[in-house]
Each structure stands twice: as C-alpha cells, then as structure tokens.
Amino acid sequence: MTEPLLSEISRSGRLGHQLPESDVREEEVEGLPAALLRDSLDLPEVSENEVVRHFVHLSSLNYGVDTGFYPLGSCTMKYNPKVSEDAARLAGFSAIHPYQPEDSVQGALRLMYDLQTVLGEISGLPAVSLQPAAGAHGELTGVLMVRAYHESRGAGHRKKLLIPDSAHGTNPATATMCGYTTVPVRSDSRGNVDLESLKSAIDEGTAGLMLTMPNTLGLFDEHMEAIAEIVHGVGALLYGDGANLNALLGVAKPGDLGFDVMHINLHKTFATPHGGGGPGAGVVAAKAFLADYLPIPVVGMRADGRYGLNYELAHSIGRVRSFYGSFGVLVRAYCYIRGLGADGLRKVGENAIINANYLRSQLMQAFELPYPRSCMHEFVVTGRRQKASGVRTLDIAKRLIDRGFHPPTIYFPLIVEEAMMVEPTETETKETLDAFAAVMLDIAREAVESPEIVKAAPTTTVIGRLDEVAAARQPRLHW
Amino acid sequence: MDFIPNTDADRAEMLRAIGVDSFDELLAAVPEGIRRPELRLPPPLSEMELASEMRSLAEQNVDALHNACFLGAGSYNHYVPAAVSQLLLRSEFYTSYTPYQPEVSQGILQATFEFQSMICALTGMDVTNASMYDGATAVAEAALMAMAATGRCKVVVSGSVHPEYRAVLGTYMQSRGCPVFTTPVSRKGDRIVEEDIAALVDEETACVIVQQPDFFGRVRDLTAIVERVHAAGGLVIVSSDPISLGMLRSPGAWGADIAVGEGQGLGSPMGFGGPYLGLLACREKLIRQMPGRLVGQAFDAKGRRGFVLTLQAREQHIRREKASSNICTSEALVAVGAAIYMALMGPRGLAQVAQLCYEKAHYARSRIAKLPGFRVLDTGPFFNEFVVETSVPPMELNRLLLESGIIGGHDLSSDYPGLDGCALLCVTETNSRPQIDALAEAMGDIAAAKGGAR
Numbered sequence: 013m014t015e016p017l018l019s020e021i022s023r024s025g026r027l028g029h030q031l032p033e034s035d036v037r038e039e040e041v042e043g044l045p046a047a048l049l050r051d052s053l054d055l056p057e058v059s060e061n062e063v064v065r066h067f068v069h070l071s072s073l074n075y076g077v078d079t080g081f082y083p084l085g086s087c088t089m090k091y092n093p094k095v096s097e098d099a100a101r102l103a104g105f106s107a108i109h110p111y112q113p114e115d116s117v118q119g120a121l122r123l124m125y126d127l128q129t130v131l132g133e134i135s136g137l138p139a140v141s142l143q144p145a146a147g148a149h150g151e152l153t154g155v156l157m158v159r160a161y162h163e164s165r166g167a168g169h170r171k172k173l174l175i176p177d178s179a180h181g182t183n184p185a186t187a188t189m190c191g192y193t194t195v196p197v198r199s200d201s202r203g204n205v206d207l208e209s210l211k212s213a214i215d216e217g218t219a220g221l222m223l224t225m226p227n228t229l230g231l232f233d234e235h236m237e238a239i240a241e242i243v244h245g246v247g248a249l250l251y252g253d254g255a256n257l258n259a260l261l262g263v264a265k266p267g268d269l270g271f272d273v274m275h276i277n278l279h280k281t282f283a284t285p286h287g288g289g290g291p292g293a294g295v296v297a298a299k300a301f302l303a304d305y306l307p308i309p310v311v312g313m314r315a316d317g318r319y320g321l322n323y324e325l326a327h328s329i330g331r332v333r334s335f336y337g338s339f340g341v342l343v344r345a346y347c348y349i350r351g352l353g354a355d356g357l358r359k360v361g362e363n364a365i366i367n368a369n370y371l372r373s374q375l376m377q378a379f380e381l382p383y384p385r386s387c388m389h390e391f392v393v394t395g396r397r398q399k400a401s402g403v404r405t406l407d408i409a410k411r412l413i414d415r416g417f418h419p420p421t422i423y424f425p426l427i428v429e430e431a432m433m434v435e436p437t438e439t440e441t442k443e444t445l446d447a448f449a450a451v452m453l454d455i456a457r458e459a460v461e462s463p464e465i466v467k468a469a470p471t472t473t474v475i476g477r478l479d480e481v482a483a484a485r486q487p488r489l490h491w
Numbered sequence: 492m493d494f495i496p497n498t499d500a501d502r503a504e505m506l507r508a509i510g511v512d513s514f515d516e517l518l519a520a521v522p523e524g525i526r527r528p529e530l531r532l533p534p535p536l537s538e539m540e541l542a543s544e545m546r547s548l549a550e551q552n553v554d555a556l557h558n559a560c561f562l563g564a565g566s567y568n569h570y571v572p573a574a575v576s577q578l579l580l581r582s583e584f585y586t587s588y589t590p591y592q593p594e595v596s597q598g599i600l601q602a603t604f605e606f607q608s609m610i611c612a613l614t615g616m617d618v619t620n621a622s623m624y625d626g627a628t629a630v631a632e633a634a635l636m637a638m639a640a641t642g643r644c645k646v647v648v649s650g651s652v653h654p655e656y657r658a659v660l661g662t663y664m665q666s667r668g669c670p671v672f673t674t675p676v677s678r679k680g681d682r683i684v685e686e687d688i689a690a691l692v693d694e695e696t697a698c699v700i701v702q703q704p705d706f707f708g709r710v711r712d713l714t715a716i717v718e719r720v721h722a723a724g725g726l727v728i729v730s731s732d733p734i735s736l737g738m739l740r741s742p743g744a745w746g747a748d749i750a751v752g753e754g755q756g757l758g759s760p761m762g763f764g765g766p767y768l769g770l771l772a773c774r775e776k777l778i779r780q781m782p783g784r785l786v787g788q789a790f791d792a793k794g795r796r797g798f799v800l801t802l803q804a805r806e807q808h809i810r811r812e813k814a815s816s817n818i819c820t821s822e823a824l825v826a827v828g829a830a831i832y833m834a835l836m837g838p839r840g841l842a843q844v845a846q847l848c849y850e851k852a853h854y855a856r857s858r859i860a861k862l863p864g865f866r867v868l869d870t871g872p873f874f875n876e877f878v879v880e881t882s883v884p885p886m887e888l889n890r891l892l893l894e895s896g897i898i899g900g901h902d903l904s905s906d907y908p909g910l911d912g913c914a915l916l917c918v919t920e921t922n923s924r925p926q927i928d929a930l931a932e933a934m935g936d937i938a939a940a941k942g943g944a945r
Contacts, residue, residue: 092585149628264525287585
C-alpha cells in the first residue's frame with residue numbers, strides 16, 4: 013500500500029518531541045522586534061510513534077543493496093559493512109566541531125592523514141584532497157586544478173577539453189562549469205577510444221582529456237598507453253574519472269596508466285553507503301607536480317610531529333566546500349580499507365572482474381553483446397534482439413522488478429542502443445548471479461512468447477509505471 | 492575481513508564457464524609492465540580488531556558529548572532526537588541508490604518530497620531541490636543560477652556572509668571571468684560595521700548575497716536591500732540557518748528570490764564538518780535554472796499517487812554540457828534525516844528550539860558582559876551567536892577552557908583582521924544554565940589569572 017504524506021496525517025495539537033523548559037527564563041531577555049519575526053510556521057503536527065511508523069513504512073517501499081542484488085553499472089553497489097556504521101557514530105567522530113583546536117581532534121586529523129596516504133598508494137597518485145563531497149564535485153575540483161596548472165604556466169589559451177562519446181554526463185557538465193568547450197572523441201568498434209578521432213581532435217589548444225578507465229562500456233582500453241602519450245605529447249593533462257576504480261584494485265594503478273589527476277568515488281569503490289543519492293565523497297588524487305594546486309586545507313604533519321591543517325599550497329584553486337570534507341564518509345572508507353588490507357583489495361578487483369565476466373557469459377545466450385571481448389568489472393548488453401517483438405530495454409527492466417531484482421543501468425552509455433549496463437560487484441555469490449541470469453533469460457523468452465506481460469510490468473509493486481511526462485508538464489514539487 | 496563470499500571452487504567453475512584458464516587472461520588489455528602492482532598498506536584487521544582501532548582513534552578527540560560546546564560558525568551542536576538516528580539505520584534507505592526506478596524507490600522519493608515541502612514552508616519559497624552538498628556550495632550555485640537567469644555578470648556578496656562560503660563562491664567563479672564584490676567589514680569602537688551593500692548594486696548586478704543571521708549572529712531588516720536590488724533588476728539570495736527560521740522572518744517573507752543555507756542543524760551531528768546538507772529554494776520563475784534533483788508527484792495508470800524524479804532535462808545525465816550544474820550524487824540521506832527531524836519537531840518544536848537558543852545565548856552574553864577582561868561587541872539584535880573581545884587571546888583562552896572541559900568560541904582574527912582578539916560564541920538548546928555559568932566563571936578566572944581588563 014502507498015503511504016500518505018505527513019501533511020495528510022497531521023492533526024493540530026499533536027507533538028512529536030518534548031523539549032526541556034528554559035532554565036534561563038526568569039532572566040530579563042528582550043525579544044526581537046516584531047518586524048524580524050515570522051508570524052507562523054506551517055509544518056505537520058505528528059506524534060513520534062506516527063513519525064516512526066511513517067518512515068518505517070516508507071523504508072519498506074524502498075529497495076537497497078541489503079534487500080537484494082543491485083547490478084547498476086558504474087555505481088558499484090557492493091555490500092556496505094556494518095562495522096563502518098558503528099565507527100562513524102562514535103561520539104569521538106560525530107560530536108566534534110571542525111573549528112576545535114587541532115590538538116583536541118588529533119584522532120580525526122590522523123584518520124584523514126592516513127586516508128590521504130592509503131588512497132595515494134592505491135591510486136599511485138600521491139597528492140590527495142579529501143574535500144570534495146561527491147564524484148562530480150571531485151571532477152570540478154580536478155578540472156579546476158588542470159585549468160590553474162595551465163594558467164600558471166602561461167597556457168591559459170588552452171580552452172578545450174576532450175571527452176569520449178561514452179562519457180558520463182557529469183564530465184561535459186563539469187567542463188562547462190569550468191569554462192571549457194567540450195570536444196567529443198569517438199569510440200571504435202572494439203569499444204576503445206578511436207585513436208584517429210583523438211589525434212584529429214587534439215591540438216595545442218587542448219587542456220586535457222577526461223577518461224574513465226575501464227570505460228563506461230566496462231572495457232579496458234587497448235590503447236591506454238598510446239592515449240596517454242598522445243595527450244601528454246601536446247602538453248595536455250589526462251584526467252581520470254574514477255567511477256570504475258573497483259576494476260583496478262590490485263590490477264593497475266591509475267598513476268601508472270598515465271593519469272595526472274583523478275577523482276575517486278568513496279561511495280562506490282570504498283563501500284560507503286549510497287544513501288539514496290548521497291552523502292558520498294569524491295576524493296581527488298594527483299601526481300606530485302599538481303600537489304600545490306589542491307584545494308585547501310589538506311591534512312599534514314606539523315613540525316612538532318602532530319597532525320594539522322595545511323593552508324599553504326602555493327597555487328591552490330581554493331576551497332571547494334565548507335570545512336574539510338564529508339568526514340563521516342571518510343571514516344567509513346578508512347574503516348573499509350583497514351579491514352581489507354592490500355590482500356583484500358586485490359581480491360576485490362579480481363572477484364569483481366570474474367563475477368562480471370561470468371554473468372556476461374550467461375546473459376550472452378539471449379542478449380546481444382555489442383563488444384566481442386572480455387570485460388572488466390561491468391559489461392553492456394542490449395535489448396535489441398527483443399525489440400523485434402516490441403519489447404524494449406525499459407520493459408525488460410520493469411519486468412525484472414516483478415521478478416524481485418533491481419534492474420541494471422539502462423540507456424547508458426548513450427553510444428549503445430537499448431543499453432543495459434550490468435555491474436554485479438565482488439560481494440555477490442555465484443548463486444545470486446545464476447538466479448539473475450536465469451530470470452533474465454526467462455524474460456527474454458517472455459519477450460518472444462508473451463511480450464504483453466513484459467510491456468505491462470511491473471504489476472507486483474505498490475505502484476505501476478508513473479506518468480513522468482505529465483509530472484514534468486505540470487510539476488507538483490511540494491504538498 | 493573482506494566481504495567476498497565466493498570460494499576458490501566457485502571461481503574455478505566461473506572461469507571454466509567464461510572459457511579462460513586463469514584470471515590473468517582476463518587482464519590481457521592491461522599493460523603488462525604495470526599489471527598487478529604491490530599495494531603497500533597496513534595489514535588487514537578482523538572486525539574485532541578494527542572496531543578497537545576505530546574506538547582508539549575516536550577517543551583521541553575531545554567531543555561535545557562530554558564537554559560543553561560553545562562553537563558555532565556554521566556547524567551547530569543541536570540535540571538530535573533518538574528516532575532520527577534509528578530511522579536512518581533502516582538499510583532499505585541507506586543502502587539504496589538514486590531513485591531512477593521509482594516503482595522500487597518510493598521510500599526515498601516520498602521522504603525527499605516531504606523534505607522539499609517542509610523546507611519550502613520554513614524558507615517561505617515556492618520550490619526546493621533535493622539537496623546540495625552544503626551551505627557553501629549552495630551559495631555558489633545560487634550565484635550561478637542568478638547569472639543564468641539575469642544574463643548578468645556581477646556578483647555582490649556581504650562580507651558578513653560566512654568566510655568559507657565566500658571562499659567557495661570565489662572558487663566557483665574563477666573560471667567565469669565575472670567579478671565578485673565583497674562589502675568590507677570593520678570594527679568601529681564597540682561595533683562591527685559593514686559598508687553599505689546597496690552602494691555596490693547597479694544594472695550589471697546579477698545578485699546580492701546576504702546571510703541572516705549573519706556570521707556574527709546579527710539579525711537585520713532586509714527590506715531596503717531587497718528593494719534596491721529588485722529595482723536594479725537583480726536577484727536577492729539569502730543564506731539562513733534553518734533552526735533560526737523557527738523564530739525569524741523567512742527569506743521568502745523578506746522578498747528573497749533564492750534561499751540557501753546549511754541544513755546540518757536539522758538532525759545531523761557536527762561530525763567534524765561533514766557530510767552536511769545544502770539547502771536551495773527559489774521562486775517558481777527560477778525553476779528551470781535550478782540545479783540538482785527535484786522530486787515531483789505523479790500517477791500510474793490505475794490513478795495511484797507516487798513520486799518520481801522530475802524536470803530531469805535540467806540535469807547532467809540529460810543535458811550534459813548544457814546542464815544547469817554537474818551535480819549528480821548530493822546529500823539524499825542527510826535530507827531524509829532532516830525530514831524526520833522536522834516531522835518530529837513540528838512547528839512548535841522548531842519554534843521552541845529557536846526560542847531556547849535565543850534565550851540561552853542572550854543570558855550567556857549578559858553574564859559575559861559583566862566580566863572584567865571581556866567586552867561584548869554591540870551588534871544590535873542577534874539570534875544565538877555573539878562576538879566577545881577577549882583580554883586573553885582567543886587561542887590561549889580556548890586552550891585553557893579545554894582544561895575545564897569547555898570548548899570555547901571561534902577565533903575571528905584570521906578571517907577578519909579588524910576583529911583581532913575577538914571570539915564568536917554560540918549557545919544552543921544543548922547548553923544548560925550551569926554550563927553557561929561555568930563558562931562565565933572559567934573565563935573570569937582565566938582573565939583574572941592573566942592580569943585582567945583591557
């Protein structure tokens with residue numbers, strides 16, 4: 013059953029929380045002039061138990077990784093460790109103010125310093141900022157660093173950023189926010205960056221290339237070394253979108269692949285919860301020559317051997333947010349890395365890749381594979397075969413919901429028609445992968461034998477497909 | 492401890508099905524020379540060892556649960572009701588992704604719709620988005636919105652807006668080639684004065700950004716500045732602490748075009764600065780320029796009401812280089828926490844929290860005003876923060892206060908050279924009268940020990 017809104021269950025006079033009486037009331041405290049005060053506040057009045065039931069009901073209408081398989085490509089929906097949740101809630105981490113004297117928060121500063129170090133080691137890019145609040149925020153930070161770098165060397169005329177046609181939408185959006193013109197680079201039939209397209213697009217006016225590796229097709233570019241050479245050859249920088257870092261853990265360091273600066277999504281690779289759309293953290297890691305361009309402050313070691321905040325970066329792009337970073341997210345990522353160690357992280361990469369290739373080998377029995385080579389941690393299939401009977405990828409996704417699974421990413425990347433991008437992650441069992449494959453193959457059979465069932469899906473959920481067109485035409489954005 | 496359930500036997504079976512002899516064959520495209528690098532990291536820990544390690548790090552920090560906290564300045568120690576933390580542990584919420592499949596995401600979608608609705612009520616605005624990263628980036632993106640909406644290039648910001656917010660605004664503006672003008676703030680006798688912001692407004696001005704209460708805690712009549720900016724065709728952006736809006740006239744009521752702020756005080760701990768919650772609300776006419784996600788009401792074929800991400804054509808995944816912002820992941824779960832907090836508090840609870848903050852701060856100020864060695868600056872009407880000039884330098888004062896289990900106010904010297912030797916103190920509903928009295932006594936003792944009044 014759907015759940016009413018708080019405004020619909022509100023009753024005048026109900027109280028959800030009791031505060032203590034003022035213990036300073038007998039002192040003479042003058043109120044503010046009436047012109048500065050509000051007249052009324054129109055919010056629902058609901059009791060605590062009603063609030064709790066309301067949100068418990070809402071949670072039951074939501075599917076998370078803890079509910080079941082969530083194979084969203086490029087999102088890395090892996091298991092979120094519970095020990096990290098406990099750690100983040102310790103008073104020594106949650107009840108500290110960012111402006112407290114440094115000597116009173118050495119545990120927090122040490123955690124951040126150590127996290128900077130381990131992420132630098134994992135990525136092979138030692139200059140690290142924990143400040144950005146999300147992947148796109150990390151992109152903004154990294155691209156502003158690229159811009160500042162070129163400006164400081166008198167190369168401010170470089171106004172173009174090259175972006176593959178398979179790129180996530182945040183890449184070109186970031187480029188625009190930083191004042192760049194975007195130039196598309198085509199992909200070839202094997203899912204690599206087309207080197208001819210790259211060579212003809214790149215010139216002395218190029219500031220950089222934004223590259224995801226493995227790319228959004230889940231493929232490791234067979235020309236990786238050549239790409240880095242071409243980019244550096246014209247004096248441009250190579251920016252890494254780290255959304256797919258899960259595939260590289262223990263496999264290759266982005267620094268060794270030629271990336272100059274990248275962002276890392278802690279809420280993907282390092283198992284911090286996605287939260288329904290945040291909070292995340294988009295850590296930036298860069299080669300040593302870019303260290304001075306990082307946002308301030310970074311955590312460093314003071315002369316007295318204690319940890320402190322360093323604001324003295326000669327070419328810093330400045331602050332990108334208030335305070336120091338999404339600290340609660342940093343705690344969880346740190347906890348994850350300390351629990352796994354090098355060996356554990358190596359196993360993550362290995363199992364993510366094996367799981368993906370295995371699932372791919374099962375799905376290819378019924379679904380078209382646009383690229384004929386083995387994948388990394390994710391892969392793309394298409395719903396093109398099923399289109400013949402009028403069933404589209406959207407319908408397949410909705411039918412998966414009826415069959416108890418969250419669908420993969422659909423209609424991305426844009427260069428593949430009727431795309432489904434599938435990322436199982438390393439935390440899934442072989443049985444889960446087999447169950448998912450069996451259902452997908454069954455839906456493929458339904459698409460041929462009884463397409464109308466697939467097109468009517470989902471029919472087992474609390475609501476069916478919503479009329480999004482009408483919703484956008486006449487938006488109702490609050491009660 | 493890793494969370495990988497498959498065994499060697501599982502992997503062997505899978506490799507057979509894939510059609511390779513070993514895992515290495517799957518890495519053919521990765522350059523050989525740099526394949527399978529060593530990772531120099533601390534050794535792995537079992538859960539028990541890990542929990543112990545995290546506890547020992549946490550215990551090295553002085554926290555506000557065990558010490559009296561009088562720090563504010565953009566991060567506030569408010570009481571978080573037990574139900575908020577418990578409900579946020581429902582893993583169907585926190586382990587979910589962005590709700591692109593609405594049929595299985597009605598929980599997050601409806602909670603976000605409710606968050607949007609309540610923030611609209613609090614700020615007096617027509618529409619709110621599903622969150623920005625924090626108050627600082629909300630200010631920056633609001634300025635970009637104003638520039639897009641007016642087609643103008645000049646941004647004016649009050650020097651009494653949080654220094655870090657102004658810094659972030661500067662960072663976001665650096666690639667725009669557009670000027671940012673800041674009104675200087677200085678000290679004149681016992682008063683903090685700001686140059687007239689209206690003087691900077693002209694026909695090139697895209698927006699004026701003010702904060703209410705401002706960084707020094709002051710509350711002022713915004714009528715004149717709103718009129719001036721609108722007369723020049725610009726937009727007014729007001730940044731507010733949402734807890735203060737339990738008492739204060741809303742940005743919407745003042746006539747603001749965009750209301751921004753930091754939502755941390757609505758049900759999130761101080762958390763050493765994050766994750767926080769950027770609030771961004773605006774008038775209906777600006778909706779197409781609004782960044783971030785928006786949840787709207789929708790109906791299915793059977794007429795059942797649900798919620799869905801809407802007006803997505805503004806966003807990066809649709810518009811790409813033409814998107815209003817690059818924002819993708821924001822602070823969804825923190826927004827759900829804020830919705831739960833506002834639902835529990837209701838109108839009376841929020842008014843009460845604001846009233847307690849106000850009264851206790853005024854009591855604290857009046858006690859400190861009577862102390863030799865300290866001078867409270869006259870800032871006119873204020874909410875729950877005030878400025879004190881200290882005969883003992885703030886850093887030294889705070890070091891000594893810590894020895895008495897008190898976390899002292901924010902040293903203003905580095906951000907405002909004219910306010911050297913001044914601290915910003917904050918009092919919330921969590922500070923008891925005995926705590927406030929202890930603060931005053933400790934401050935008095937410290938000043939006396941150091942040889943007294945200025």
